[in-house]
Amino acid sequence: xxxxxxxxxxxxxxxxxxxxxxxxxxxxxxxxxxxxxxxxxxxxxxxxxxxxxxxxxxxxxxxxxxxxxxxxxxxxxxxxxxxxxxxxxxxxxxxxxxxxxxxxxxxxxxxxxxxxxxxxxxxxxxxxxxxxxxxxxxxxxxxxxxxxxxxxxxxxxxxxxxxxxxxxxxxxxxxxxxxxxxxxxxxxxxxxxxxxxxxxxxxxxxxxxxxxxxx
Numbered sequence: 001x002x003x004x005x006x007x008x009x010x011x012x013x014x015x016x017x018x019x020x021x022x023x024x025x026x027x028x029x030x031x032x033x034x035x036x037x038x039x040x041x042x043x044x045x046x047x048x049x050x051x052x053x054x055x056x057x058x059x060x061x062x063x064x065x066x067x068x069x070x071x072x073x074x075x076x077x078x079x080x081x082x083x084x085x086x087x088x089x090x091x092x093x094x095x096x097x098x099x100x101x102x103x104x105x106x107x108x109x110x111x112x113x114x115x116x117x118x119x120x121x122x123x124x125x126x127x128x129x130x131x132x133x134x135x136x137x138x139x140x141x142x143x144x145x146x147x148x149x150x151x152x153x154x155x156x157x158x159x160x161x162x163x164x165x166x167x168x169x170x171x172x173x174x175x176x177x178x179x180x181x182x183x184x185x186x187x188x189x190x191x192x193x194x195x196x197x198x199x200x201x202x203x204x205x206x207x208x209x210x211x212x213x214x215x
Contacts, residue, residue, distance in 0.1 A: 032189045033114060033126065039182035040107040040133060046175035047100040047140065051093075053168035054080060057148060059155050063166055066093050066147075088150040095143035096172070099136050103179055106132030110186070126186055133183035140176040144169070 050056075054065035061072040066089065070080040083089065106129045113125030148165070155163060 030189060032185055033110065036129075036182045036185035036189075037107060037110045037114065039178045039185065040103060040110060040129075043133075043136070043175045043178035043182065044100055044103050044107065046171050046178065047096065047103065050168045050172035050175060051096050051100065053171070055166035055168040056172075057151050057163060057169065058166050059151075059163040064151065065168060066096065086150075088146060092143040092147045095139040095146075099138075099140035099143070099175075099179075102132055102136035102139070103175075106130075106136055106179075106182070110182075123190075126190065130183050130186035130190065133179050133186065137176050137179035137183070140172065140179065144172050144176065 051066055054068040054070050055063050056065045057063065063070050063072075064083060067083055068080045069083045070078050073079055109125045109129035109132060113122050113129065116122050116125065148169070152163065
């Protein structure tokens, strides 16, 4: 009687797996910072609209802006001409232009902060954007205060009593408000963590490891 014995060879079984653990860092874009950027963009648009418009203040049959003065000839006819240059008017122009340029820089900083993958620089860009937005609102507010004060002084010397604020002046205040809101949102969300660390486990068999070494 012939007896045949089979011996199991464990080496032929599935080779053992070699697990490796890696830590992944994932950037999370918070909606409040996106809203802050949008507020800055709206501030730029409103500021530019108020600068080019001629409807800041209306007195009798004339309305005046930073660059033009318009005269109402008839019910539907308006004739506009270059505004008379005064020192206070030049100052208001400079302040409003400075505001829109500074606001653009602030929006640029915030946008770079949203896009960059370097977490160390991300918070620095947000901080720079917050400070820049605040600095952009200050000259805008000063210009909006100086313009009507000086204008009213002039029309009172001409014995013109009736005057009213036009829509472009209100748009200018809207621009200042959006700049301040953008700075406030960035300030309120300045310390919020935007980095999520995720543990990832990968399994490799011995053949895969040997192939990786040979490669």
